Amino acid sequence: MTHGSVTVEALPLGDFTFPDDAPWPGEAGLVLGYAIRHSAGVFLFDTGFVLTEEGDPELGDFYAKYRVRPRPVLEALGAAGIDRGEITAIANCHLHLDHCGQNELFPGVPIYVQLAELEAARGDDYTVARVFDFEGAQLRPKAGDHEIAPGIRIFATPGHSPGHQSLVVDTPDGSLLLAGQAVYSAGEWAGIPGARYGSDDTRADHDTYARSVARLKALRPKRVLFGHDRHGWPD
16 A cells, blocks of 8 residues: 555465464464555564474474464565565564564664563563574664654554554555554454454453553544554555
């Protein structure tokens, strides 16, 4: 999709199946990243699942439980006509392994993350170290909102995770919001009963989540895209 001089490409980065003890048991889920072409290059929002092999001692059981099928981010970029060398910076909405799993394919590229998220990731039972601690990692931890390129702003949206962040892209048509997982689906954003709601996740900080959603709605974006829903708002 094109908004003035800014082009945003959705990147399908894999799918999975919710197990019986998760929200929406037995249903399929997907993960999306986004490539934002702008005057300074291509900004990448999320890198998808960790690429791993069957029997991985850290991830094998989890991948089997969720029936994870990752897609290489370089393949997704190539399908969109984008070369790895065009990526000038990255932001992960958070450091769960389905959103930052292929960061290590971009050594030397600045990766923006909230300081609170990095601190959580360094704790136990949160993610795997390879997504932020790899040779050539150029992490740029920040606290709160900040502009990372002309017309591209990060908004701190904690709730789903301690340091979740969303991306706002200024365009001649108005603001384009890449919500990440601050809002799970287009139906949640629109308030449709029965839609997938991120607040259904028992791990979320529900009060903080609600405040972040209200803050994003106050931006009055013209369009919203999500990390787990191929449908945008308005569709």
